[in-house]
Amino acid sequence: MGKHVNIALFVPHAGCTHNCIFCNQKTISGKSEILSVNDVENACKTALNSGAKGGEIAFFGGSFTAIDENYMLTLLEAAYSFIKNGSFSGIRISTRPDCIDNYKLDILKKYGITAIELGCQSLDDEVLFKNARGHTCEDVVNASKLIREYGFELGHQMMTGMYGDLGKETAETVERIIEIHPDTVRVYPTIVLENTPLAKLYEKGEYVPQSLDYAVCECAEILLKFHNSGIKVIRLGLHSGGNVEDGYIAGAYHPAFRELVEGRIYRNLIEEKIEGISNKTIEVFVNSSEISKAIGQKKTNIEYFKTLGFDIKIKPCEKINRFEIALNL
Numbered sequence: 039m040g041k042h043v044n045i046a047l048f049v050p051h052a053g054c055t056h057n058c059i060f061c062n063q064k065t066i067s068g069k070s071e072i073l074s075v076n077d078v079e080n081a082c083k084t085a086l087n088s089g090a091k092g093g094e095i096a097f098f099g100g101s102f103t104a105i106d107e108n109y110m111l112t113l114l115e116a117a118y119s120f121i122k123n124g125s126f127s128g129i130r131i132s133t134r135p136d137c138i139d140n141y142k143l144d145i146l147k148k149y150g151i152t153a154i155e156l157g158c159q160s161l162d163d164e165v166l167f168k169n170a171r172g173h174t175c176e177d178v179v180n181a182s183k184l185i186r187e188y189g190f191e192l193g194h195q196m197m198t199g200m201y202g203d204l205g206k207e208t209a210e211t212v213e214r215i216i217e218i219h220p221d222t223v224r225v226y227p228t229i230v231l232e233n234t235p236l237a238k239l240y241e242k243g244e245y246v247p248q249s250l251d252y253a254v255c256e257c258a259e260i261l262l263k264f265h266n267s268g269i270k271v272i273r274l275g276l277h278s279g280g281n282v283e284d285g286y287i288a289g290a291y292h293p294a295f296r297e298l299v300e301g302r303i304y305r306n307l308i309e310e311k312i313e314g315i316s317n318k319t320i321e322v323f324v325n326s327s328e329i330s331k332a333i334g335q336k337k338t339n340i341e342y343f344k345t346l347g348f349d350i351k352i353k354p355c356e357k358i359n360r361f362e363i364a365l366n367l
């Protein structure tokens with residue numbers, strides 16, 4: 039059996055008619071090559087030659103169903119041939135909530151699409167407006183419903199720390215997403231990238247980005263909420279490499295953002311449980327696959343508790359679930 043490898047293909051959206059204030063796709067697409075049929079075929083063949091089998095082909099970029107229809111069809115045809123011959127299990131796309139309708143979903147159904155991710159970013163209309171997203175919360179609700187009716191896997195992408203978001207809007211967005219209950223979620227803290235309207239607001243002092251620590255703290259709560267609601271968080275923080283590091287000006291970015299967030303969840307869980315305990319040496323049991331997360335990146339959790347006077351020893355236990363702990367005092 040081959041390795042389960044997912045292929046990520048980026049579709050730069052040069053023709054996007056929107057101007058979301060945080061997005062630098064127009065600058066990126068000026069520099070990068072437009073994805074071609076050859077690129078799709080080569081990426082799939084390269085993966086297959088290195089032993090891949092059964093993964094998914096993903097078209098990212100955020101506006102797949104808004105690109106020129108003929109171009110979209112040529113990309114889909116190229117990818118679909120690898121689905122039909124059994125090399126890959128399905129195709130994921132990401133798109134805008136206002137670019138979903140029956141006509142587009144009928145096309146996607148024909149070409150072996152398995153999952154559709156919606157770039158929701160926020161479920162607060164004022165935040166959406168202030169960020170010039172050009173769609174409303176209702177568009178997200180309607181598109182989600184339609185995607186479900188067609189039997190696709192539904193994904194939501196949301197952002198934290200957006201311009202005009204005071205934190206309560208993010209909390210409400212999380213609650214609304216939980217109500218809609220997509221299969222997957224991706225969470226991205228807002229980053230200020232060069233050549234964007236957000237960069238101008240930042241330079242004028244009208245936008246204050248979140249600190250890394252604040253974003254880690256907020257995302258720890260968010261990840262736990264989605265986890266406890268049975269929604270899979272498949273991405274936390276922007277991918278490292280590529281345009282993020284190049285165009286980065288400010289904001290909560292870290293190449294291992296998810297590890298920081300998962301470590302913070304364990305720190306919070308331990309802190310809650312040890313409050314008021316007089317014993318200073320404590321064994322904390324976590325699921326065996328979670329040990330490094332509980333210890334924290336570069337042992338930060340162990341060091342943190344040392345400063346509070348506790349000697350914490352993390353131990354494995356098969357019976358304990360992810361994001362749960364048990365103490366042995």
Ligand code: SF4
Nearest residue numbers: 054056057058061100
């Ligand atoms: S984030 Fe906004 S501006 Fe950027 S490509 Fe998507 S819809 Fe267009």
